[in-house]
Amino acid sequence: MWTWFYRLGSPKWFYGISGRWLPWFLCAAMVLLVTGSVWGLAFAPQDYQQGNSFRIIYIHVPTAFLAQSCYFIMAVCGAIGLIWKMKLSDMVAKSCAPIGASFTFLALVTGAIWGKPTWGTWWVWDARLTSMLVLLFLYLGVIALQSAISDRNQAAKASAVLSLVGLVNIPIIKYSVEWWNTLHQPASFSVVAKPTMPIEMWMPLLIMVIGLYCFFAALLVMRIRVEILEREWRTEWVKALIKKR
Amino acid sequence: MSFSKLFMATLKRDMTIAFRHPSDLVNPLIFFLVVVSLFPLAISPDARYLAEIAPGVLWVASLLATLLSLDMLFQSDYQDGTLEQLLLSPQPLYTSVLAKVVSHWLLSGLPLALISPLLALMLFLPSSAMPTLMITLLLGTPIMSFIGAIGAALTIGLRKTGLLLSLIVLPLYIPILIFAASAVQNAAIGLPVLGHLALLGALLVLSVVLAPLAIAAALRISLGS
Amino acid sequence: MAKTLLQSVNLYCERDQRVLFENLDISVSAGEVLQVEGPNGSGKTTLLRILTGLSDAYEGDLLWQGQPLQKVRESYYQEMQYLGHSAGIKQALTAEENLQWYAVIQAGHLNAGSSSQQRAGNIADILAKVGLRGYEDVPCHTLSAGQQRRVNLARLYLSSATLWILDEPFTAIDKNGIATIETLIEEHVKSGGTVIITTHQDLKSVPNLRKITLGEVLPA
Numbered sequence: 138m139w140t141w142f143y144r145l146g147s148p149k150w151f152y153g154i155s156g157r158w159l160p161w162f163l164c165a166a167m168v169l170l171v172t173g174s175v176w177g178l179a180f181a182p183q184d185y186q187q188g189n190s191f192r193i194i195y196i197h198v199p200t201a202f203l204a205q206s207c208y209f210i211m212a213v214c215g216a217i218g219l220i221w222k223m224k225l226s227d228m229v230a231k232s233c234a235p236i237g238a239s240f241t242f243l244a245l246v247t248g249a250i251w252g253k254p255t256w257g258t259w260w261v262w263d264a265r266l267t268s269m270l271v272l273l274f275l276y277l278g279v280i281a282l283q284s285a286i287s288d289r290n291q292a293a294k295a296s297a298v299l300s301l302v303g304l305v306n307i308p309i310i311k312y313s314v315e316w317w318n319t320l321h322q323p324a325s326f327s328v329v330a331k332p333t334m335p336i337e338m339w340m341p342l343l344i345m346v347i348g349l350y351c352f353f354a355a356l357l358v359m360r361i362r363v364e365i366l367e368r369e370w371r372t373e374w375v376k377a378l379i380k381k382r
Numbered sequence: 383m384s385f386s387k388l389f390m391a392t393l394k395r396d397m398t399i400a401f402r403h404p405s406d407l408v409n410p411l412i413f414f415l416v417v418v419s420l421f422p423l424a425i426s427p428d429a430r431y432l433a434e435i436a437p438g439v440l441w442v443a444s445l446l447a448t449l450l451s452l453d454m455l456f457q458s459d460y461q462d463g464t465l466e467q468l469l470l471s472p473q474p475l476y477t478s479v480l481a482k483v484v485s486h487w488l489l490s491g492l493p494l495a496l497i498s499p500l501l502a503l504m505l506f507l508p509s510s511a512m513p514t515l516m517i518t519l520l521l522g523t524p525i526m527s528f529i530g531a532i533g534a535a536l537t538i539g540l541r542k543t544g545l546l547l548s549l550i551v552l553p554l555y556i557p558i559l560i561f562a563a564s565a566v567q568n569a570a571i572g573l574p575v576l577g578h579l580a581l582l583g584a585l586l587v588l589s590v591v592l593a594p595l596a597i598a599a600a601l602r603i604s605l606g607s
Numbered sequence: 608m609a610k611t612l613l614q615s616v617n618l619y620c621e622r623d624q625r626v627l628f629e630n631l632d633i634s635v636s637a638g639e640v641l642q643v644e645g646p647n648g649s650g651k652t653t654l655l656r657i658l659t660g661l662s663d664a665y666e667g668d669l670l671w672q673g674q675p676l677q678k679v680r681e682s683y684y685q686e687m688q689y690l691g692h693s694a695g696i697k698q699a700l701t702a703e704e705n706l707q708w709y710a711v712i713q714a715g716h717l718n719a720g721s722s723s724q725q726r727a728g729n730i731a732d733i734l735a736k737v738g739l740r741g742y743e744d745v746p747c748h749t750l751s752a753g754q755q756r757r758v759n760l761a762r763l764y765l766s767s768a769t770l771w772i773l774d775e776p777f778t779a780i781d782k783n784g785i786a787t788i789e790t791l792i793e794e795h796v797k798s799g800g801t802v803i804i805t806t807h808q809d810l811k812s813v814p815n816l817r818k819i820t821l822g823e824v825l826p827a
Contacts (some may be wrong), residue, residue: 219599232485272551281549285540290664294603298551302532302596306554309585313557320564370624383714391711396701402699463693466661471712472684478611478712606662 149374162352162355168346175286177341187340191255195341197247199349200240201265201280204272205307207237207353211279212304224368225361227293230300231283232360236331236353238276244269264318266360289368390482394511400408400454400489410451410490411497417443429506435503437515437566443501444494444519445526445555449548451490452530455482460538466605475598478538483531483594484524491523507570514579516592518562528593529554535600543594556586609671610637610768612801613658618667620653627653628821631667633802637769640796640813643823644803651805652692654821655774658803659689688713688768690776695759698748698804702739702758706730706765713766733764738787752779760788763795771795773804789813 140334177195211233218226248266260266279296286292369375400407421439422432459465468478498519499512507515533551537543565578611634618631627650635641643651656662658669660676660683662817669676669681696705732745737757747755757780763771771792777785785808792802792813810816 140535269554271553274549278550281546285537285542285546288607288664291603291607294606297599298532298596299536300602302529302554305592306557309557310553313560317560317564356535378541383711388711391708395697395704395708398704399697399699458697461693462697463691463695464697465691466691467695467709468712469661470684470687470689473712544661593815595667605663 146183148228149372151225152362152365155362159355159358160357162351166348166351168353169344169351170376173341173345173348177345179367184359191251193247193251195345197244197251199343199346200247201244202245202346203349203353204241204269204311206235207233207240208272208276208307209299209304211237212297212300215293215300216235218293219297225365227297228288228361228364229357230297231293232357232364233279234276234283236356236360238273239272240353241269241276245273262318267314267318271310271314272307275300275307279303291343333337383530384472385477388477388547389481392478393485394481396485397488400485406454407489407493409462410447413450413494414443414497415537416493416500417446418504421505433506433508433570434508436502437511437563437570439505440498440502440507440515441518441522441559441563441566444498444523445552445559447494448490448523448526448530450544451486452534452547452551453543454489454526455486455531455534456538457534460605465538465601469602469605475601476594479531479597479601480590483527483597484572486531487524487527491519491527494523495519507566510572511566511569514575515566517579518565518582521579521586522558522562525558525582525586525589526555528589528597532593532596532600533586533602538601558582561585611635612637612672613803614668614670614673615658616668616670618654618657618665618669620650620657620665622653622664623651633658633819635770635801637801638796638799638815640792640802640804640810640816642810642816642818643803643821644818651821652774655772655803655805656691656787657691659687659772660684661689685766686768687770687772688763688766689772689774690759690763690783691774694755695762696755698745699746701744701746702734702750702761703730703743706733706762709762713762713768713809729765733761734758736764737761737791738784743785753781753784756780757784757787763791769800771800771802771804773802773806775806776804777792777806777808 141207143176174195178192211230214226214230214233217223220228245266245366252261253259282299283292283296286295366375366378418439421426425431425435445569454551459468468475471478471495495516498515502512503513530547530551534543536550538549540546561578561581565575565582568575568578613633613635615631615633619629620627626792631654633641643654645651652818653662653664657665660669660680671679676683689821696702700708714737720782731740731743734740737760739754739757739761742750742754747758750758756776760776776788791809792804792810795804804810
């Protein structure tokens, strides 16, 4: 079992296998995302309360979901890189940061787009959006730390420690923000009325979530491949690859 | 070497050094005072407005003052090479780190908490809220020292550490800010505050136990290249 | 047959995409002095920091008394002292206060039990040994650069460490001081200690001297 684990950590092996899987991820992502958005934005039934504006949740919820998962993946991979000194794990963590930050930003923007027709303002300090904002700050902190340290290995280890500290703090931050929100807002709107959503509404949502995961995987893999080529410039197989082109 | 001998040796050393440059100790306090004074100038000197925003303003100002003071934790030890000697010591790094953060708090957070009633007067905070203000600061500033020390350890020797450190550490301070400021607000209008203080206490215990681990790891990473 | 203390096996280090050294096998035994030579920028300080366990920007193995360094860190640090480039002392404290702190920080299992009076007496003697008798209680920022270096050197005597790793210890020291330090190194080696040192100085009177030169093992 350990040999499989260590083989997983070989950049060369990953590069080879990801090259074969990448087109599939991209295809799946495209198909699912297009299906999901068309279904959700055009065909799903209207929400009786909010009319058509709620449709933005088909983008907002998946991006928010992914923004949080991405941070978790980044922290876990950082920890693996720290403990087992697996370079590939460091590369995954490094590639997660900008992707996760972009998803968080998208979630905030779509949250604002949803907020305007519903509440009349572009921004509102509700618990979810505020937590998203703090998550964006956490991402930006990790990205800033990585770009400030010139030595690659030190940067990977330092941002691993930071993302782990952030991971421990995320439940505390979410709890405190929700608690703060209930003090200041009598009624809390929820973006998704979860239990009472009919299947025609949550099916496209599910498709969008899965599609966005595939897209995320594709993006991640593309970034990691570039990272591998940069780091393994010394090795024979990279030199051979470059010669081939 | 017992825990207390090691702890006290580093604590005593840091305090001795600090008291030989007493002017450095006053800077965060002056900053605190200046920032608090900006709000009446910017918003309104009216007692009603100020009293309402006083808890938040006092806490944001102490947050920023603590951020500025984090520089003194590791920077000078890094530059004169004594920090790497700590890493080369056969004694546990956890204990030495704990001593450094405690001395940092004694030199920055504790004075902040002690002069806060004076600044609260300037913002017309009701006197019923003063004890709560001091208690939240006494509980919250050590948490900020511990979490801030993680950020300081990660950014030793980098350029523009001030900005980078703020970006890293401020999001982690948000829970402290929320619980502490609302505790003081509650105290000002006569509502119970014990729950808030208990939450702050829990955060303090958590940071005292866990933060030195992260700080020690961060120190080894920053000095390891 | 002298005991092998510190060993490096197949050590590789690169910095800024430039290979500093590779396939480096070093072995240091008790009672030896290893001088690391090489032009500026050849990685001498980097090598020393790797050997102390401060830096892990390398590939290969480091062994202390046959065990991997990472596993025996605590006992390694009880036996090893490192003097780096920087002053190593707090300017605001006196020589005595600096050494008092170091006595606690560096305490291994051997001298952990000594009382503070014993340590104080020791410290005065130690400072005399490096030629700083009478300077115990003045703040170090009033001392010259050479004197500060000697305070830093004095801490080598606070612990019973057998391996000294010294990075350019003669910097800012005058001729008399250099002779003093060479004598100290000699004494240490004669009583079974070991020294790894980088310096441009020509170490004439030091026994059991071996040299390695960096900047030579680059690939063709």
